[in-house]
Amino acid sequence: xxxxxxxxxxxxxxxxxxxxxxxxxxxxxxxxxxxxxxxxxxxxxxxxxxxxxxxxxxxxxxxxxxxxxxxxxxxxxxxxxxxxxxxxxxxxxxxxxxxxxxxxxxxxxxxxxxxxxxxxxxxxxxxxxxxxxxxxxxxxxxxxxxxxxxxxxxxxxxxxxxxxxxxxxxxxxxxxxxxxxxxxxxxxxxxxxxxxxxxxxxxxxxxxxxxxxxxxxxxxxxxxxxxxxxxxxxxxxxxxxxxxxxxxxxxxxxxxxxxxxxxxxxxxxxxxxxxxxxxxxxxxxxxxxxxxxxxxxxxxxxxxxxxxxxxxxxxxxxxxxxxxxxxxxxxxxxxxxxxxxxxxxxxxxxxxxxxxxxxxxxxxxxxxxxxxxxxxxxxxxxxxxxxxxxxxxxxxxxxxxxxxxxxxxxxxxxxxxxxxxxxxxxxxxxxxxxxxxxxxxxxxxxxxxxxxxxxxxxxx
Amino acid sequence: xxxxxxxxxxxxxxxxxxxxxxxxxxxxxxxxxxxxxxxxxxxxxxxxxxxxxxxxxxxxxxxxxxxxxxxxxxxxxxxxxxxxxxxxxxxxxxxxxxxxxxxxxxxxxxxxxxxxxxxxxxxxxxxxxxxxxxxxxxxxxxxxxxxxxxxxxxxxxxxxxxxxxxxxxxxxxxxxxxxxxxxxxxxxxxxxxxxxxxxxxxxxxxxxxxxxxxxxxxxxxxxxxxxxxxxxxxxxxxxxxxxxxxxxxxxxxxxxxxxxxxxxxxxxxxxxxxxxxxxxxxxxxxxxxxxxxxxxxxxxxxxxxxxxxxxxxxxxxxxxxxxxxxxxxxxxxxxxxxxxxxxxxxxxxxxxxxxxxxxxxxxxxxxxxxxxxxxxxxxxxxxxxxxxxxxxxxxxxxxxxxxxxxxxxxxxxxxxxxxxxxxxxxxxxxxxxxxxxxxxxxxxxxxxxxxxxxxxxxxx
Numbered sequence: 001x002x003x004x005x006x007x008x009x010x011x012x013x014x015x016x017x018x019x020x021x022x023x024x025x026x027x028x029x030x031x032x033x034x035x036x037x038x039x040x041x042x043x044x045x046x047x048x049x050x051x052x053x054x055x056x057x058x059x060x061x062x063x064x065x066x067x068x069x070x071x072x073x074x075x076x077x078x079x080x081x082x083x084x085x086x087x088x089x090x091x092x093x094x095x096x097x098x099x100x101x102x103x104x105x106x107x108x109x110x111x112x113x114x115x116x117x118x119x120x121x122x123x124x125x126x127x128x129x130x131x132x133x134x135x136x137x138x139x140x141x142x143x144x145x146x147x148x149x150x151x152x153x154x155x156x157x158x159x160x161x162x163x164x165x166x167x168x169x170x171x172x173x174x175x176x177x178x179x180x181x182x183x184x185x186x187x188x189x190x191x192x193x194x195x196x197x198x199x200x201x202x203x204x205x206x207x208x209x210x211x212x213x214x215x216x217x218x219x220x221x222x223x224x225x226x227x228x229x230x231x232x233x234x235x236x237x238x239x240x241x242x243x244x245x246x247x248x249x250x251x252x253x254x255x256x257x258x259x260x261x262x263x264x265x266x267x268x269x270x271x272x273x274x275x276x277x278x279x280x281x282x283x284x285x286x287x288x289x290x291x292x293x294x295x296x297x298x299x300x301x302x303x304x305x306x307x308x309x310x311x312x313x314x315x316x317x318x319x320x321x322x323x324x325x326x327x328x329x330x331x332x333x334x335x336x337x338x339x340x341x342x343x344x345x346x347x348x349x350x351x352x353x354x355x356x357x358x359x360x361x362x363x364x365x366x367x368x369x370x371x372x373x374x375x376x377x378x379x380x381x382x383x384x385x386x387x388x389x390x391x392x393x394x395x396x397x398x399x400x401x402x403x404x405x406x407x408x409x410x411x412x413x414x415x416x417x418x419x420x421x422x423x424x425x426x427x428x429x430x431x432x433x434x435x436x437x438x439x440x441x442x443x444x445x446x447x448x449x450x451x452x453x454x455x456x457x458x459x460x
Numbered sequence: 461x462x463x464x465x466x467x468x469x470x471x472x473x474x475x476x477x478x479x480x481x482x483x484x485x486x487x488x489x490x491x492x493x494x495x496x497x498x499x500x501x502x503x504x505x506x507x508x509x510x511x512x513x514x515x516x517x518x519x520x521x522x523x524x525x526x527x528x529x530x531x532x533x534x535x536x537x538x539x540x541x542x543x544x545x546x547x548x549x550x551x552x553x554x555x556x557x558x559x560x561x562x563x564x565x566x567x568x569x570x571x572x573x574x575x576x577x578x579x580x581x582x583x584x585x586x587x588x589x590x591x592x593x594x595x596x597x598x599x600x601x602x603x604x605x606x607x608x609x610x611x612x613x614x615x616x617x618x619x620x621x622x623x624x625x626x627x628x629x630x631x632x633x634x635x636x637x638x639x640x641x642x643x644x645x646x647x648x649x650x651x652x653x654x655x656x657x658x659x660x661x662x663x664x665x666x667x668x669x670x671x672x673x674x675x676x677x678x679x680x681x682x683x684x685x686x687x688x689x690x691x692x693x694x695x696x697x698x699x700x701x702x703x704x705x706x707x708x709x710x711x712x713x714x715x716x717x718x719x720x721x722x723x724x725x726x727x728x729x730x731x732x733x734x735x736x737x738x739x740x741x742x743x744x745x746x747x748x749x750x751x752x753x754x755x756x757x758x759x760x761x762x763x764x765x766x767x768x769x770x771x772x773x774x775x776x777x778x779x780x781x782x783x784x785x786x787x788x789x790x791x792x793x794x795x796x797x798x799x800x801x802x803x804x805x806x807x808x809x810x811x812x813x814x815x816x817x818x819x820x821x822x823x824x825x826x827x828x829x830x831x832x833x834x835x836x837x838x839x840x841x842x843x844x845x846x847x848x849x850x851x852x853x854x855x856x857x858x859x860x861x862x863x864x865x866x867x868x869x870x871x872x873x874x875x876x877x878x879x880x881x882x883x884x885x886x887x888x889x890x891x892x893x894x895x896x897x898x899x900x901x902x903x904x905x906x907x908x909x910x911x912x913x914x915x916x917x918x919x920x
Contacts, residue, residue: 014679014680014682015679015680015681015699017681020819020820020821023819023820023821024820024821027821046679046698046699048698048699048700049698052698052816052817055817056817056819056821056822057821057822058822058825169664172661172664172665173664173665173666173667178661178665181659181661181702182661183643183660183661183702199641200643200660200661200664201632201638201641201642201643201660203664204629204632204633204660204663204664205632205633205638206633207633219474219475219506220474220475221475221477222474236723237723237724237727238506238508238509238512239475239506239508240508240720240723242641242643242702242719242720259702259719259720259723260700260702260719262723263696263697263700263719263722263723263726264697266723266726266727266730267697267726267730270726270727270730270731270734271730271811273734274730274733274734274737274807274811275807275808275811277734277737277738277807278737278803278804278806278807278808279800279803279804279807280804280807280808283808283811284808285808285809285811285812285817285818285826286817288829289829289832289833289836290836292829292833293832293833293836293837293840296801296804296833296837297836297837297840297841299800299804300797300800300801300804300837300840300841300870301840301841301844303796303797303800304793304797304841304844304845304848307792307793307796307797308793308848308852310792310793310796311789311790311792311793312789314788314789314792315786315789318785318786318788318789321781321785321788322782322785325778325781325782326775326778327788328774328778328781328787328788328791329771329772329774329775329778330771331788331792332767332770332771332774332791332792332795332904332908333764333767333768333770333771335792336763336767336770336900336904337760337763337764337767340739340759340760340763341756341760343738343739344738344739344740344756344759344760346738347734347735347737347738347739347740348735348738348740348743348744348745349745350734351731351734351735351743351745352745356512357512357515357516357745357746358745359480359483359516360480360483360484361480361483361484361487361516361517362516362517362518365518366745369748369749369752372749372753373749373752373753373756376749376750376753376757377753377756377757377760380753380757380760380761381757381760381761381764384761384764385764388764388768392768410760440796444792444796448792
């Protein structure tokens with residue numbers, strides 16, 4: 001059916017994407033000192049891909065590539081870099097080039113680049129920005145970290161409510177300093193309060209004479225400028241927004257948040273939960289070992305403390321273990337099962353809280369459900385545990401004590417796994433951050449105590 | 461400055477959002493049998509909020525509310541429900557009402573609702589759909605689960621490349637069956653292959669006489685119809701896309717994926733990783749206890765098996781423990797620290813793989829860095845561990861054995877934490893799913909063996 005002589009689309013309209021092969025080729029070129037060849041391969045890439053490439057190259061190749069890119073450096077790259085790599089690249093660019101690059105970014109992107117820097121470096125770079133941009137960035141940086149104010153761009157399209165479609169289109173055609181991309185028009189009243197929004201697709205499909213108020217406006221989800229970005233992400237996801245107006249305390253339009261920024265927020269917030277649950281306080285894959293160690297060691301030291309608590313419990317039962325040494329082999333099994341059941345309950349609860357699926361209305365029911373699950377799984381594992389010890393050691397009374405220890409520990413750890421994050425959330429703390437250490441500590445301390453205590457009472 | 465007599469925006473243009481207070485009020489109304497009052501409170505809510513509410517209500521209130529909503533049931537609610545609750549709601553609606561609701565959804569949403577159902581129920585509901593919709597949905601369901609084909613909507617706006625802005629606007633104004641919302645126009649050649657895209661904002665800002673080819677088209681990121689949704693999410697996030705064309709194997713335009721669907725995918729994929737790392741195979745907060753238990757118990761049984769391996773190692777050292785019983789109290793500390801260090805390395809690696817930050821080019825460097833971190837943290841904990849045992853028990857030789865066990869276990873567990881997910885990823889398996897059980901098992905087995913082995917050799 002296809003005839004090859006029809007006009008062919010020029011190949012360049014399909015974006016080049018970063019691949020393993022391309023990375024290898026670029027790394028080879030850099031190793032052989034062919035900087036121009038490397039730059040030729042890198043330049044067609046999207047800024048996000050160039051950022052990924054810079055992150056992945058070893059330090060010497062990174063420096064070499066950057067020396068080649070200096071003249072054609074795409075400022076957008078800065079917004080896509082991991083924090084530690086970004087700081088290095090800004091250093092390499094030097095304050096003058098770095099300042100020029102940042103000046104070309106939209107406000108929200110410039111803020112993202114500057115906000116993680118040391119105060120000294122931040123000041124130095126701010127000083128290089130031309131005045132209107134500098135004021136806008138400083139205003140943005142005055143909003144709390146991770147707030148809507150930092151995410152929003154001030155470039156926006158606000159239209160008075162009494163205009164027609166035709167007036168609106170003429171205005172858009174004539175006005176030079178509009179944002180690069182926008183998806184909704186915000187309709188404002190004389191007090192500059194947003195009263196509705198119209199998707200561009202609706203404007204395009206309406207006749208010129210139609211007045212904007214005749215078009216059914218989309219209901220507005222106003223974002224207060226101090227709203228936390230996690231909450232902003234939730235609203236975009238929940239209500240399928242592509243852009244949303246940010247307002248000040250008096251309800252006046254300040255800026256707009258667009259979905260491309262929110263995609264990153266949603267990703268970042270889930271990322272943070274994953275890392276915190278894994279005991280990693282910040283994304284650190286590209287950080288130098290010393291910095292990563294400084295971030296992760298405190299968690300391990302806390303863990304040493306909590307594990308010591310458990311060891312103190314075991315030490316109380318020295319004489320019991322002396323008499324029945326096999327208890328020492330079985331007791332880690334008890335706490336391991338309890339810990340894992342608790343972590344399952346914890347993981348589900350932490351995520352449900354993040355998605356606002358747990359409220360006062362159902363918190364008790366969720367707790368009850370998790371306890372029912374713990375009971376069911378406890379019975380399954382009680383039976384498996386008894387069979388295991390019977391098969392291995394042939395001692396029924398030991399098997400029963402083991403099974404009882406297992407089910408009790410699973411129940412207690414699951415209870416803690418649900419209750420701790422809910423309580424932390426209620427009192428305004430982040431449920432992801434310290435919950436897993438709570439759960440495993442309780443599983444350990446309680447598990448050793450229950451199992452060894454039962455053994456001392458029943459077997460001796 | 462603001463004068464209160466200026467025209468006020470009608471309050472209804474600000475969307476009502478779900479709050480804890482509103483949930484309580486609705487639950488009270490339902491408990492008191494005031495179904496109409498409850499429906500009046502629920503109806504102004506966005507479909508996603510109505511879905512959240514239905515999820516959170518206990519079963520009897522859910523049934524009561526649904527009986528009230530039946531006549532005005534917003535079909536969009538179905539797309540926002542958790543799988544288990546959705547199945548219940550479809551049952552309550554009955555095949556006729558459920559079929560009518562699904563028929564009103566866009567293709568991609570109808571597919572999302574139908575794809576998780578039992579084959580029998582799916583067939584029954586498909587049979588109620590009117591013919592063109594039914595064929596489109598069946599075609600969608602023929603694509604692999606979690607593929608671009610299931611995510612895309614077939615409703616799209618494709619424009620021939622030789623049109624002008626004016627022709628395009630006239631076409632959009634005249635054509636009745638366009639999608640509800642669209643953000644880019646896709647330009648196709650005579651073979652219906654996409655050759656470029658134009659954001660609507662650019663069309664709106666250009667004069668009628670301008671030809672589309674004169675506008676700088678956005679580079680296209682084509683999505684093959686069989687691409688995995690995780691990959692689709694990555695591209696949207698990486699390249700800041702709001703919509704992207706989906707093409708068949710011959711490169712012809714089949715449909716379009718929009719960012720609102722991708723926001724959910726990005727969220728879902730991160731969610732899946734969190735749950736898998738926590739040993740939970742699927743989101744189950746609203747599932748009945750028996751179903752949740754069936755999903756989580758296998759993981760605990762695997763854990764019983766791996767913990768038994770560790771117990772067998774300990775059992776080899778019965779005589780050592782008999783002589784130095786305090787070893788039994790110290791050994792769980794060794795494996796706990798090793799396990800936690802390993803999980804830190806694992807968490808970072810799994811996420812870096814998901815974000816394509818680890819490639820052949822840097823895998824070895826990342827491994828080296830994690831080992832350096834393990835070495836640094838190992839030294840910190842070695843010192844802390846020695847001080848702890850000295851302070852507690854005052855035995856230098858035991859303290860040294862303990863410290864040595866700690867640093868060795870941290871090194872081995874960290875190595876496993878980085879290497880296992882990278883290897884699983886290379887051979888095409890999901891690195892999140894079984895990695896944590898690997899890491900903790902190795903930490904346990906190696907940790908007990910190293911610590912007790914050293915003790916047997918050095919202290920006896």
